[in-house]
Amino acid sequence: MLQGSSVDNSGPSFTPLVVLELASDAKEETIAWLMGRIKDQQQNGGAELLVEQLGPGVSTQEKYNPNIFLVGASWQRLLSGAEDLGLFKEFSDGSMRAFTCANKLNFKEFKGDGDSFLSMAECQYIIKHELDTLRAKDETHVPGYTQTKLYPGKSIVRRLQSKGILIQMFPLHEKEALKRLSFSWYKKVKLSLQPLDDIKHYYGEGQALYFGFLEYFTFALVPLALIGVPYYLFDLDDYDRYVIYAVFNLVWCTVILELWKRFSASLAYRWGTLSRKKAFEEPRPGFHGVLGFNPVTGREEPLYPNTKRQLRVYLVSLPFVLLCLYLSFCVMMIYFLMEGWALSVHDEEPTFWTGILLFIPSIIYAVVIEIMNLIYRYAAEFLTEWENHRLESSYQNHLVLKVLVFNFFNCFASLFYIAFVMQDMVLLRQSLATLLITSQILNQFMEAFLPYWLQRRRNKKMIHKVRKIRTLEGKELPLTEQVRLEAHMSTYLGTFDDYLELFLLFGYVSLFSCVYPLAAVLVVLNNITEVYSDAFKMCHVFKRPFSDPAADIGVWQLAFETMSVIAVVTNCALIGMSPQVKTYFLDSETQLILWTVAVEHVLLAFKFILTFVIPDVPKHIQIKLxxxxxxxxxxxxxxxxxxxxxxxxxxx
Structure with missing residues (x-):
């Protein structure tokens, strides 16, 4: 892993920032053409970057891919790239402003030649952007591959990726910086907060915002957990008193989301992404269609009729999702049959073993849910890819919607059925506890132990090789071996699954925790282990991801807010079903329903008023902007x- 974080590229040698790995059988003509375009001047349509081919390393006996290239840039090229991207940095007056080379001396951290002005993550992001925007000029096809067509304005790197000619592109780790981050992040036992600024500096704003939200969510759960413990210990069978807990839950889930928006806005302003303009989105690598002209850019690119895409969404994807929901419903009914059978066995002859048998159906159902979610995820990705969305943001929105709908139904349908159809609060508590505990155990196994175990098996030969090289050459790992080692590491697939897990945990707590107040305690414990396991994976299991200059958590904010609205309805219904509340409406069940609906509407109105009363951006930041x-x-x-x-x- 690379020494230091400064970049000084004024001479012929340079600090390698990004790795390009082409297929081992890639044509020499293709490689020469690509390298020429990367090195060529900007005015000639090139990226004006520096490239070196990775050598064979110390041991040439093992089979290796010779087509691995290291990409860097001169310092002036990085500064001009920062200006093109509109990176925000702290100005001399303390405000955050878009960087310009003309005013570079007026920026607070720009000293001397500014060789420490940009972080390594920012430099790597700049290079990725320059490579992504490297476009074809007059070429009709990729040299050496007559079937791989090109046309003016087409992103070369994206085309090579979609055809498998470019296998992977990833940024290199920095050994010393990663060691310092690991120590302050998860290696030392502490009660302090996560080093979000250091995470942002090394991994970028998108990753830092995820860990910031995970930390914020964990601390926000503490009051709910502190109230829930005495409720669970002293009022185990008294569901009437949970009315107060449910009311507190309603206010809690609304307030924490509004305060999070303020907190994330403060972080985004400090990191310079709050007021940064969103870059024009390029077509996805997998997007295909008939060649035409983009009406906005005027460049040639594939065009695909929106009507055809909508037909695919509504005539294929939507029926498939509904079919999956129906299958999930059938599995749920089988679970209730198993539950009824276990209960009948226990009632006939109550023993210790039949008591354990009562929990078996819920455990099996929880495992089946996780398997169904996993299978459905692959199907949803295939369908969303088949829908042929032009932009990555549109692709992600459709994928998130598909996955959220199914996961919500799969994880919570049985709880809704028990609560409002069967109206069995004892079974609801038991099912919630079993689902929550089982899913957390499975998630910890899948996210912490399994990736580490698989990575150890995958790199077993490489680790022995590294030890041999260190014995021969000293303690430091040569660059060639570091690159090849990182090339075999798992690719980080983003924060999608992490946010999805937090979304489901938020649902368990906000929807039904009034009947199982210990849920918040379990989620707090899960989140604490999640911080450490995720931090370990980021530092030692995955390749370093490219920086993601995000200003918020995106579509997930809307998902959490939608869950909080559903929580209002659910908790009001649970309050209305409480025997303590029912005593006030003994004569008329209709009045009870009307009062419950009225209270629900009042609370929803209160919730939406809070969204206006609490500004999303703090006042002092609004003034600065x-x-x-x-x-x-x-x-x-x-x-x-x-x-x-x-x-x-x-x-x-």
Missing amino acids: ARLEFESLEALKKKKMLEASEFSKNVQ
Whole structure:
């Protein structure tokens, strides 16, 4: 892993930042063409980057891929790339502003040549952007591959990736920086918060926001857990008193989400992504269609009729999702049959073993749910890919929607059935506890132990080789062996599964924790282990991901807010079913329903009022953003006035 984090590329040697691995059988003509385009000047349509081919390393006896290349850039090229991307950095007056080379000396951290001004993650992100935007000019096909067509404006790297010519592209780790981050993140026992700024500096804003949300969610659960423990210990069979807990739950799930938006806005402003303009989205690598002209950019690219895509969504994807929900419903009914059988066996002859038998159906059902979720996830990815969405954001939104609908139904349908059809609160508590505990055990196994075990098996030969090399050459791992070792590490697939897990845990706590108050305690314990297991995987199991300059948690914010609305309805219904509440409406069940609906609407109104009362962005940040916008407008006016005066002088 690389020494240091500074980049000094003024000379012929450079610090390698990004690795490109092409197929071992890639044509020499293709490699020469790609390397030429990467090195060529920008005015000629190149990326103006530096490239070196990775050598064979110390041992040449083992089979290796010779087509691995290291990509870097001169320092001036990185600075111009930062300006092109509009990276925000701290200005001399303390505000966050878009970086420009003309004003580089006015930025707070720019000292000397500015060789420590950009973090390694930012440098790697700049190089990725330059490679992604490397476009075909007059080529009709990839040299050496006549069947792989190209046309003007097509992203070369994306095309090579979609055809399997470019196997992978990943940023390199930094040994010393990673060692420091590992120590402050998970290696030392501490009660302090996570080093979010260090995580952002090394992995980027997207990763830092996920870990920030995980930490925030964990601390937000503490009041619910502290209240839940005495409820669980002293009122085990008294469901009437859980009315107070349910009301507290309603307020809690609304307030924490609103406060999170303020907290994330503060983080995003400090990191310079809050007011950063979103870059124009390029077509996905897998997007295909008839060649035409983009009406916005004027470039040639595939065009696919939106009507055809909508037909695929509504005539194929939607029926498939409904079929999966029906199958999930059938599995749920089988679970209730098993539950009834176990209960009848226990009632006939109550023993210790029949008591254990009562929990077996719930455990089996929890395992089946996890398996169904996994199978459905692959099917959802295949369908969403088949729908042929042009943009990555559209692809992600459709995938998230499919996965969330199925996971929500699969995980919570049985609990809704028990609560509102069977109205068996004892079984509801037992099922919730079993589902929650079993899913957490399975998740910890799948996310912590299994990836580590698989990675150890995969790298067993490589680790022996590394030890041999260190014995021969000293303690430091040579660059060639480091690159090949990282190339065999697992690829990090993003925060999708992590946010999905937190979404389901939030559902367990906000929907039904009033009947099982210990749920919040279990989720807190799960989140603590999640922080350490995720941190370990990021540092030692996965390749380093490219930085993701996010300003918030995206579509997941809407997903959590939707869950909180459902929680209001669920908790109001549970309150209405409480025997303590029913005593006030002995004469008319209709009145009870009407009062429950009325209270639910009042609470929903209160929830939506809170969203307006609590600003998403803190006041002091709003003032800074408004001041920056005002200064930009004033500067634009002065520029126009100067241009007008120059024009009048020239006319005279």
